[in-house]
Amino acid sequence: MTAxxxxxxxxxxxxxxxxxxxxxxxxxxxxAFLFPSRYLIMTDIIRLALFTLSLDLILGxxxxxxxxxxxxxxxxxxxxxxxxxxxxxNEPVIALVVAGLIAMVLGFLTSFLxxxxxxxxxxxxxxxxxxLLEALAERFSNITGGTDGLQGIExxxxxxxxxxxxxxKTGFYYSLIVLFLLFLLxxxxxxxxxxLSLRAIKNNPLRASAIGVPVxxxxxxxxxxxxxxxxxxxxxxxxxxxxxSLDVFAFERSADLMLVLVIGGxxxxxxxxxxxxxFKMLQELFQTxxxxxxxxxxxxxLVVIVLVGRERIHRWVLWGPNLVIRQVLGRxxxxxxxxxxxx
Amino acid sequence: xxxxxxxxxxxxxxxxLLFVLACGLAVTLGLMNxxxxxxxxxxxxxxxxxxxxVNNSGWPFFAALPLAFVTAAAIGVALERTLxxxxxxxxxxxxxxxxxxxxxxxxxxxxxIMGSSRIFIKLPGALxxxxxxxxxxxxxxxxMIIVICGLLTVALQLVLAKTRxxxxxxxxVDDPRAASGLGINVPQVFAFTFAxxxxxxxxxxxxxxxxxxxxxxxxxxxxxxxxxxxxxxxSSSITGPFLASLLLGIGDVAxxxxxxxxxxxxxxxxxxxxxxxxxxxxxxxxxxx
Numbered sequence: 001m002t003a004x005x006x007x008x009x010x011x012x013x014x015x016x017x018x019x020x021x022x023x024x025x026x027x028x029x030x031x032a033f034l035f036p037s038r039y040l041i042m043t044d045i046i047r048l049a050l051f052t053l054s055l056d057l058i059l060g061x062x063x064x065x066x067x068x069x070x071x072x073x074x075x076x077x078x079x080x081x082x083x084x085x086x087x088x089x090n091e092p093v094i095a096l097v098v099a100g101l102i103a104m105v106l107g108f109l110t111s112f113l114x115x116x117x118x119x120x121x122x123x124x125x126x127x128x129x130x131x132l133l134e135a136l137a138e139r140f141s142n143i144t145g146g147t148d149g150l151q152g153i154e155x156x157x158x159x160x161x162x163x164x165x166x167x168x169k170t171g172f173y174y175s176l177i178v179l180f181l182l183f184l185l186x187x188x189x190x191x192x193x194x195x196l197s198l199r200a201i202k203n204n205p206l207r208a209s210a211i212g213v214p215v216x217x218x219x220x221x222x223x224x225x226x227x228x229x230x231x232x233x234x235x236x237x238x239x240x241x242x243x244x245s246l247d248v249f250a251f252e253r254s255a256d257l258m259l260v261l262v263i264g265g266x267x268x269x270x271x272x273x274x275x276x277x278x279f280k281m282l283q284e285l286f287q288t289x290x291x292x293x294x295x296x297x298x299x300x301x302l303v304v305i306v307l308v309g310r311e312r313i314h315r316w317v318l319w320g321p322n323l324v325i326r327q328v329l330g331r332x333x334x335x336x337x338x339x340x341x342x343x
Numbered sequence: 344x345x346x347x348x349x350x351x352x353x354x355x356x357x358x359x360l361l362f363v364l365a366c367g368l369a370v371t372l373g374l375m376n377x378x379x380x381x382x383x384x385x386x387x388x389x390x391x392x393x394x395x396x397v398n399n400s401g402w403p404f405f406a407a408l409p410l411a412f413v414t415a416a417a418i419g420v421a422l423e424r425t426l427x428x429x430x431x432x433x434x435x436x437x438x439x440x441x442x443x444x445x446x447x448x449x450x451x452x453x454x455x456i457m458g459s460s461r462i463f464i465k466l467p468g469a470l471x472x473x474x475x476x477x478x479x480x481x482x483x484x485x486x487m488i489i490v491i492c493g494l495l496t497v498a499l500q501l502v503l504a505k506t507r508x509x510x511x512x513x514x515x516v517d518d519p520r521a522a523s524g525l526g527i528n529v530p531q532v533f534a535f536t537f538a539x540x541x542x543x544x545x546x547x548x549x550x551x552x553x554x555x556x557x558x559x560x561x562x563x564x565x566x567x568x569x570x571x572x573x574x575x576x577x578s579s580s581i582t583g584p585f586l587a588s589l590l591l592g593i594g595d596v597a598x599x600x601x602x603x604x605x606x607x608x609x610x611x612x613x614x615x616x617x618x619x620x621x622x623x624x625x626x627x628x629x630x631x632x
Contacts, residue, residue: 065436113615116622119435120378124574125618131567132611139604251563255443262440296451302444306437307429 007196015191024270025180032172039168045280046175047236052260052272053179053186054229059258060266061190062222063202064114067123067254068130071110072103072227074248075133076234079103081150081244082143090156092239096178099235100228107227111220127251134249149245153238164240171240178236179273182229186269189225198222252295259302265314348479350597356485358592359492360554362585364547364565365572366499367540369584372573374516375533377427378435380442382544382569383562384449389415389545390557391457394464404467408549415545420538427537428530446562454559461558464549488550495543500581512536571614577624587625 031042051073058064079099082088089095113125137144145151157163162170189195200208201215209215238244247253256279264275282301286294305313368382389411396407422445430438466484473482503509514522515529523529548557555565568591576587591610598609617625 059436065439067439113619116619118622120372120574121618121622123378123435123439124570125615127567127570128611128615128618132608132615135605135608135611139608251566255447258436258440258443293451293455295447296455299444299447299449299451302440303426303448306433306441306444307426310437 011191011193011196015187021270024273028176028273032169032176039172041280041284043168043172043175043240045276046172046179047233047240048257048260048280049273049276050175050179050182050236051230051233052257052264052276053183053269054226054233054272055257055261056266056269056272057186057190057226057229058223059261060268060271061195061198061202062219064219064223065119065123066114066126067251067258068126068128069226069230069257070249070251070253071126071130071133072107072230073234073237073253074130074137075106076100076103076231077238077244077248078137078144078150078234079231080235080238081153084153084155084239085150091160092155092158092174096232096235096239099238100232103231103234104224104228107230108220108224111223111227114223115216115219127254130249130251130254134246137246137249144244144246147246149243150238151243153242153244155239155242164242168240175236175240178232182232183269183273186229190269194218194221256298259298259305262302262305262310265310345479346600350600351593352479352481353485354593354596355589356482356488356592357554357596358589359489359496360547360551361568361572361592362588363492363495363543364551365544365569365588366581366584367537367542367544368569369573369576369581370536370540372570373577373584374512375431375536377431378438378442379427380439380566380570381445381449381562382540383565384446385415385419385541386544386548386551386565387449387453387557387559387561388418388548389542390464390548390552390561391453391462392545393549394462394552394557397464404464404470408546411549412542412546415548416538416542418545419541420534423534423537428534431533446566449562450559457559459559461556462552464552464557466553484553488554491550496581496585503581508532508535567611571610573624575614575617575624583624 032039035042051069054072055066055069058066076099079102080095083095083098084090084092089098110125110129113129114122116125138146141147155164158170158174162174164170190198197208197213197218200211200213201218205215234248237248260275260279261272262275263278264271264273282297283294286297290297364386365382367385368379371377371379371382392414393404393407393411396402396410397404402410426441430441470484470487473480475481503512511522511527511532514525515527515532519529548561551557555561571591572584572588575591576584590613594613595607595610598605598607602609
């Protein structure tokens with residue numbers, strides 16, 4: 001019994017809210033008042049953060065490398081667009097959930113393909129599914145609008161009360177609330193026994209199955225949940241920008257997503273959120289320097305990150321905050337340290 | 344009946360081309376277990392070198408082809424020695440990120456230098472047009488591709504199976520530690536193989552400008568095709584990727600001819616079905632390392 005109570009003691013200790021986390025969310029909420037003219041870009045960051053959170057669930061916690069996560073984002077985006085366009089579900093919140101559920105069903109169905117085989121096969125299958133969906137969306141252009149995208153989407157007020165305004169204020173609050181709620185859910189998931197078993201699988205699938213973790217079922221479950229998150233992110237994209245085009249499925253979107261997660265660090269949930277902020281800032285910076293060729297700089301960032309080593313970069317980044325904490329608070333507690341990324 | 348033969352012929356030419364483009368990847372990814380998504384960038388480099396030499400410097404096409412090979416191989420060996428070799432032991436995620444980064448950089452760099460529009464290579468007159476063989480239209484250029492790629496395939500198979508270098512490579516791949524214990528310089532063998540694979544990709548890139556189209560987004564557009572060849576073909580021999588490329592080439596051409604509306608849908612479906620049925624590829628070994 002002691003072993004079990006030990007585990008639960010540490011798990012509960014880990015799951016406790018830290019002051020830094022509360023400060024993070026207060027800061028996020030106060031952004032609304034700090035930068036009142038920047039709602040659109042902040043909404044963009046929040047969508048990306050939610051999307052990255054979804055990848056973190058499967059990559060950071062379960063170790064599934066996906067090259068086609070945009071598939072679920074795209075399905076969510078088109079679902080939300082079509083629901084609004086044809087007036088099937090007019091209320092944005094319900095439409096959001098429905099779009100997420102559609103992506104979730106797709107995630108469940110494709111998870112059976114993904115859990116088969118090794119890393120390489122997973123890369124291929126995830127990439128293949130995203131490309132397949134892109135080809136399908138292009139093929140059925142009478143439904144999806146083809147390369148022009150879905151046009152003429154008009155969003156109804158949220159809950160019938162808050163209409164989307166042209167400055168994106170409503171969209172920002174809406175996205176932030178959705179992100180926060182889903183973050184709470186993700187936090188609950190990864191700190192539950194289920195989340196712990198996922199980490200066991202990531203570290204060593206064979207050992208995990210030897211101690212009685214049903215590896216495949218757990219992987220299917222988390223992949224499905226991640227698909228739901230990605231679908232919600234896609235639906236938010238459509239709802240706040242009122243457009244959905246073929247590039248929601250693009251490979252670049254999946255690749256950028258990996259970069260965002262890697263910048264922020266995998267396996268502690270905040271990586272996606274911090275990565276999204278840093279990525280968007282980098283993107284703005286590069287686009288002002290060389291508008292057309294920012295892809296080059298993004299590529300360079302990726303190469304440098306890998307060559308220097310992800311863990312080393314995170315140590316450097318966390319050095320400053322940790323020093324402050326040590327000096328000011330006089331203790332050795334560190335700001336969230338990313339899990340080491342075992343191969 | 345004749346259209347069937349024409350499709351078969353075009354498909355074989357397309358497949359052969361894919362094989363030359365992808366067989367370097369079959370070695371790095373299949374044998375050395377390194378996920379190199381930037382393989383298409385080497386092909387693009389070869390293609391652009393050839394285009395610049397032929398169009399701007401007035402080199403004859405057949406003189407530019409070997410140079411495309413040599414340049415791509417030189418770039419390959421330079422990158423392997425400086426960057427790639429640090430990543431052989433890293434996780435697949437790191438390899439994926441790194442090579443995606445390289446691909447993005449190459450796309451943007453070529454876009455910057457050469458412009459974003461599709462580029463054509465001026466072909467000698469002897470390669471243009473087609474002739475009839477028993478009522479089947481045979482494109483001269485495609486025939487040349489089949490001949491060149493067919494010869495290359497035979498040569499590769501012979502080198503791998505019969506020569507001393509081939510047996511060293513196979514030994515180094517099967518068990519690097521034991522191979523180096525036997526006095527084989529494993530990093531050198533890998534570097535040489537990597538460079539050769541890049542050179543072949545460069546040659547393939549130069550040859551494919553006419554058929555696949557060459558623009559800065561080449562590495563991204565055809566990445567999936569290279570990966571399909573390797574994963575479907577498996578990595579145990581060179582025959583697997585070869586047959587997979589032929590299957591892919593014929594399937595793609597036939598799919599585009601008979602069900603043009605489905606576009607690339609056919610290929611992706613075939614790939615996913617095959618990977619479900621045989622996760623290690625059609626001709627793969629049972630255990631993937």
